[in-house]
Amino acid sequence: MSAPGMDKSMRNPLAQARGLGSAKDGVHHWWMQRLTAIALALLSPWFIWLLLSLLGASHAEVRSTLANPRCALPLLAFVLALFWHAKLGLQVVIEDYVHTRWMEVALQVVMTFACALGALASVFAIMRIVLAH
Secondary structure, rough: OOOOOOOOHHOHHHHHOOOOOOOHHHHHHHHHHHHHHHHHHHHHHHHHHHHHHHOOHHHHHHHHHOOHHHHHHHHHHHHHHHHHHHHHHHHHHHHOOOOHHHHOOOOOOOOHHHHHHHHHHHHHHHHHHHHOO
């Protein structure tokens, strides 16, 4: 506790930071952002090539291509890395720019559910194509 009449700006920075929470999770978050970014950097050219190669293809040709495990597995990896990376990035933006606690929590929950729903819907769609072929 500070002495009576002592301005908060005169306190030691460590004393001001105490009780604001642990910083132990930050390194893991940073690493996950980097790993998903590397995965996306490696998979994005393949994904763009896939899209370009399927231009003008019939519905049956697209389904047949996507049902191939050599295509389905990288596509699943791309989708999962994409949504995970988006979730991590949006989390940082919300933490940095939303300063009302209840709104920050609400946005984090909505964003987490939206990313999870998008990832689940994508995985479901890909698996439906693979298993129905």
